[in-house]
Every structure is written in structure tokens, then in C-alpha cells.
Amino acid sequence: MHYxxxxxxxxxxxxxLIAAVPLLTVLxxxxxxxxxxxxxxxxxxxxxxxxxxxxxxxxxxxxxDAAGYGAANSVLTVLWITFNAIWIYNLxxxxxxxxxxxxAFAAISDDxxxxxxxxxxxxxxxxxALAGGGSPIAICSVMLIAAGFPPLKAAVxxxxxxxxxxxxxGMGNPITILGSVTHxxxxxxxxxxxxxxxVLAFLxxxxxxxxxxxPRALRQVWPAxxxxxxxxxxxxxxxxxxxxxxxxxxxAALVSxxxxxxxxxxxQPADGGSAPAPGTPPVIAGGAVDHDPVAxxxxxxxxxxxxxxxxxxxxxxxxxxxxxxSLAQIDPVKGWLARGTAGFQWPGLAHITTxxxxxxxxxxxxxxxxxxGTLLFVSGVLTALVLRLSPLKALRVYGSTIRxxxxxxxxxxxxxxxxxxxxxxxxxxxxGLWLAQTGAAFAFLSPLVGWFGVxxxxxxxxxxxxxxxxxxxxxxxxxxxxxxxxxxNTTGGVLAKMISPQNLAIGTAAVGTVGAEGxxxxxxxxxxxxxxxxxxxxVYLQSTSVLGWMVVGG
Numbered sequence: 001m002h003y004x005x006x007x008x009x010x011x012x013x014x015x016x017l018i019a020a021v022p023l024l025t026v027l028x029x030x031x032x033x034x035x036x037x038x039x040x041x042x043x044x045x046x047x048x049x050x051x052x053x054x055x056x057x058x059x060x061x062x063x064x065d066a067a068g069y070g071a072a073n074s075v076l077t078v079l080w081i082t083f084n085a086i087w088i089y090n091l092x093x094x095x096x097x098x099x100x101x102x103x104a105f106a107a108i109s110d111d112x113x114x115x116x117x118x119x120x121x122x123x124x125x126x127x128x129a130l131a132g133g134g135s136p137i138a139i140c141s142v143m144l145i146a147a148g149f150p151p152l153k154a155a156v157x158x159x160x161x162x163x164x165x166x167x168x169x170g171m172g173n174p175i176t177i178l179g180s181v182t183h184x185x186x187x188x189x190x191x192x193x194x195x196x197x198x199v200l201a202f203l204x205x206x207x208x209x210x211x212x213x214x215p216r217a218l219r220q221v222w223p224a225x226x227x228x229x230x231x232x233x234x235x236x237x238x239x240x241x242x243x244x245x246x247x248x249x250x251x252a253a254l255v256s257x258x259x260x261x262x263x264x265x266x267x268q269p270a271d272g273g274s275a276p277a278p279g280t281p282p283v284i285a286g287g288a289v290d291h292d293p294v295a296x297x298x299x300x301x302x303x304x305x306x307x308x309x310x311x312x313x314x315x316x317x318x319x320x321x322x323x324x325x326s327l328a329q330i331d332p333v334k335g336w337l338a339r340g341t342a343g344f345q346w347p348g349l350a351h352i353t354t355x356x357x358x359x360x361x362x363x364x365x366x367x368x369x370x371x372x373g374t375l376l377f378v379s380g381v382l383t384a385l386v387l388r389l390s391p392l393k394a395l396r397v398y399g400s401t402i403r404x405x406x407x408x409x410x411x412x413x414x415x416x417x418x419x420x421x422x423x424x425x426x427x428x429x430x431x432g433l434w435l436a437q438t439g440a441a442f443a444f445l446s447p448l449v450g451w452f453g454v455x456x457x458x459x460x461x462x463x464x465x466x467x468x469x470x471x472x473x474x475x476x477x478x479x480x481x482x483x484x485x486x487x488x489n490t491t492g493g494v495l496a497k498m499i500s501p502q503n504l505a506i507g508t509a510a511v512g513t514v515g516a517e518g519x520x521x522x523x524x525x526x527x528x529x530x531x532x533x534x535x536x537x538x539v540y541l542q543s544t545s546v547l548g549w550m551v552v553g554g
Contacts, residue, residue: 005426016434037517070420080373129249130325194240198233340369447492
């Protein structure tokens with residue numbers, strides 16, 4: 001069965017309005033009507049199916065097949081990664097080493113606001129660089145709970161922090177994909193993104209402090225926020241422009257964490273933000289209470305201090321993750337893992353083409369050996385060995401981990417089905433075409449294209465694959481720099497990561513508040529919109545003589 005993507009109406013503007021209905025549906029149901037994410041996602045999926053069938057004329061068989069294709073992709077892209085990331089955390093809870101981890105963070109600084117910077121901003125960036133796929137949100141959320149933050153606030157901080165590194169996440173995968181779809185130099189895109197994303201990265205630690213303890217905290221903790229933001233953005237800029245964009249996040253994460261720890265040796269906040277008093281059990285993921293005398297005795301008594309071995313074992317799971325993902329980036333190892341890739345043409349979707357006749361890829365790739373989820377699973381197995389858990393106990397913890405996600409699994413399946421229906425039917429392309437026809441104003445709106453892409457697909461790489469060509473076409477039509485617009489697509493996309501329904505579902509599942517996605521959405525949407533407005537102004541100025549000197553090759 002053949003299908004050619006098209007506009008539902010002669011007017012691009014009215015077509016775009018129709019195409020936007022599914023996306024608006026999920027955003028309004030989450031933000032205005034406070035509907036749970038699973039029902040908002042299901043409703044938006046139903047709307048996207050109706051738009052594809054009745055407005056775009058996509059055959060019914062292809063439409064529902066596209067939804068199934070999207071749901072299948074979510075299993076390896078999101079669920080397999082997130083299950084294993086939270087499994088690793090739950091293993092530490094099972095053995096009592098979670099309590100040791102909390103006390104170890106308190107040893108870095110007894111100020112939770114500084115801990116939030118080190119954990120969510122710096123360590124989260126390292127996880128984004130190596131793993132991505134929602135794992136920084138899942139892992140950092142539970143680590144923040146270990147530091148004593150309430151579950152929902154921990155999720156907000158983790159989502160907000162997972163903006164600074166996303167453009168260069170997965171060893172620069174979004175930039176690499178942008179280069180491949182536009183056939184332009186990926187290094188140029190990396191350098192240009194390195195002249196946009198660091199501006200946002202500089203601000204993020206200040207926002208984390210404000211979220212963690214209110215605006216007053218900025219007066220007390222600004223030296224730590226300034227140190228983290230300045231070192232991170234400076235390192236990100238330097239590596240993107242003068243070395244290798246693929247290594248940006250790794251070095252930026254390590255340098256910023258080291259700088260904050262060093263600062264903490266010579267400076268301490270005046271007051272506030274301290275960890276909970278001894279004996280005050282903080283809530284942990286799933287609603288349990290972190291106060292298990294047997295587990296705490298097993299992991300080390302607080303009053304006597306934790307032994308060096310207990311601390312090493314508590315951090316071992318995350319060291320294992322970093323080491324395995326680092327090894328997986330070595331070319332010989334990467335090539336060996338790539339041999340484990342399987343795949344097939346998804347049945348029934350082989351004959352979908354764009355309006356200009358180009359085939360739309362619907363190949364279902366299964367890189368079972370090299371995917372982040374598999375590397376996390378191996379990390380979990382090694383973690384179980386280090387924690388001396390029996391295989392049966394580790395398996396039981398895995399089962400409870402899957403049950404912990406509950407409706408979040410359904411949410412991810414629905415949203416991925418939604419994104420693939422919108423993509424394969426041409427709804428996403430219609431939105432991009434409409435924005436591209438805004439003329440000179442497109443320089444201001446170009447980051448918004450990437451924002452739309454990530455809001456639907458959940459990944460910056462997916463947004464670049466979807467809209468990279470459109471940004472190139474718009475740049476040529478306007479006589480502007482395609483490097484500038486392509487980079488704006490990548491940088492704009494990072495600001496939708498925090499509001500993407502997939503990531504909201506991951507965040508709530510990780511901290512045991514499934515069903516609170518609407519509340520989480522409202523807490524982060526304002527930050528996303530404010531940072532997007534700033535980025536739009538920056539990109540517009542870069543397209544003019546005011547900041548045109550910042551454009552690569554300009």
C-alpha cells in the first residue's frame with residue numbers, strides 16, 4: 001500500500017493548524033486540565049489517528065501500522081533504558097547502600113543546593129553524554145532523593161538540569177545526525193551549537209538553586225552556581241570549537257563537578273539548604289521510607305561513620321555505568337558491539353514517500369548489543385555481583401522495578417505511537433513548512449522547530465533527523481546560514497526535553513509519583529518557555545549584524 005505525504009488543505013497555515021491539534025491536545029490536557037499522562041497521551045494519539053485518516057487521507061492500515069511501529073520503537077529507545085537505570089538504583093535500596101550514598105553526598109557538601117548542582121547538573125551531564133535516552137532523568141532523580149529532596153522536586157530539578165548537555169548528548173549524536181541529513185560538516189554544526197547551548201548551560205545552575213530552595217537561595221549559593229555554570233559552558237564552548245564536539249559533555253561535566261568540589265573546600269554558604277537532621281528519614285522512590293535498621297546496619301552505622309568499603313560499594317554502580325559506557329565509545333569496542341545489530345523493514349510501511357517523492361525510512365533497527373539499555377543491563381548485573389545479591393533476589397528486584405512504572409509504560413507507548421503517526425502521515429513536516437514560510441521572522445522561530453520536534457519525539461537526535469533538511473531549505477530560501485539554523489534546531493530541541501511526555505513519565509515513575517505528570521509539566525513549562533524566548537532572541541541576533549560574527553563561517 002502506497003502513501004505520499006501531503007498537505008490536507010491548499011493553505012499551509014490552515015494545514016499547520018490541523019497538524020498541531022494532536023500536540024496541542026496533549027499539552028492542554030496535561031497543563032490545563034491536569035489529566036494524567038496516560039490519558040492525555042491516549043487522547044492525543046486518538047486525535048493524531050483521526051487527523052491522519054480524515055485530514056491527510058492516510059490509509060487506515062498504514063495509519064494504525066505506523067502507531068504500532070512507533071510503540072515498538074519505544075521499547076528499545078526508552079523503556080529498556082529506563083527499566084535498567086532504575087533497576088540499578090533499586091538494587092542499592094535493597095542492600096541498604098542507598099543510605100550510604102545519601103551520606104556520601106552530604107560529605108561533598110552538607111548544603112543540598114550544592115548537591116543538586118553536582119548531581120543533577122554535572123553528573124547528569126556525564127550520564128547524558130554516555131547514555132542519554134531518559135537515563136539521566138531517572139538516575140539523577142533518585143540520587144537527588146538520596147540527598148534528601150522530596151520526590152516531585154527531585155524530578156523537577158533533574159528535568160531542568162537535563163537541558164545543558166542534551167545538544168551534545170550520546171557522544172554528540174544529535175550533531176552527527178544533523179550533519180548526515182543535511183550533508184554538511186558536522187564539526188561546523190558542533191562549533192555553532194557550541195556558541196548557543198553554553199549560554200543556556202551557564203544559566204541552568206542558577207535555576208536549579210532557585211527551584212531547590214527558592215529565589216533567596218541565589219543570594220547564598222551564587223558562587224557555586226557561577227562556578228558550575230562558567231566552567232561547564234566554557235569547557236563546552238572550547239571543546240565544540242577547538243577540539244571535538246563529541247567529547248563536550250564528558251569534559252564539561254568533569255570540570256564543573258571538580259570546580260564546585262574545589263570551591264566547597266574554601267567556601268561554604270552562610271546558612272540554609274542543609275541536609276535533613278540525623279534521624280529524619282527522607283522519602284524515597286515509590287513512597288517508601290529510607291529507614292531500615294537492618295539495611296543501615298548492613299551498610300554502615302551513621303553515628304560511627306561509613307567505612308571506605310561501604311562508600312566505594314555505594315558508588316560502585318555508577319562507576320560501573322561510566323566505565324562501561326566509556327569503553328563502548330572506543331572504536332574497536334564500538335565496532336564489535338555494532339555487529340550485534342539486527343533489524344528488518346517494518347511490515348506494511350515500505351512505500352511511504354515525502355511530497356517530493358523521497359522514500360521515508362521505516363526500517364526497524366535493533367542494536368541489541370550497543371544500545372544504552374543493554375549496557376545498563378550489564379551494569380546492573382555487575383552491580384548485583386558487587387552488592388552480593390543472589391540472582392533470584394536481583395530478578396525479584398527487576399520485577400518490582402517494572403511494576404513501579406505501571407501506567408508510565410502505557411504513556412510511553414502512546415506518545416511514541418503518536419509521534420510516529422504524526423511523522424509518517426506528514427503532520428510534523430506540515431508544522432515545519434509553516435514555520436519556514438514566515439520569512440525573515442524564521443530566524444527568530446527556527447529554534448521553535450527543534451522544540452516542536454523534541455516535544456513530540458522526546459529526543460534531540462530525532463528532531464534533527466526530522467527537521468534538519470527543513471532548516472537547510474529555509475536557510476537557502478532566506479539567504480541565511482544553514483549552519484546557524486541547523487544548530488538552532490539542535491539547541492532549541494533541548495528546551496523541550498523537560499516537557500516531553502515521555503520524559504515526564506520517566507521522571508514520575510523514577511520517583512514513585514506516577515500520575516503526577518500534569519503537576520510536573522506545569523512546574524517546568526514556564527522554564528522551558530522562558531529559556532526558549534531567550535534562545536530565539538539570541539539566534540535572531542546571530543542572523544543579523546549584531547551577533548553575526550558568532551556564526552561559523554560567517
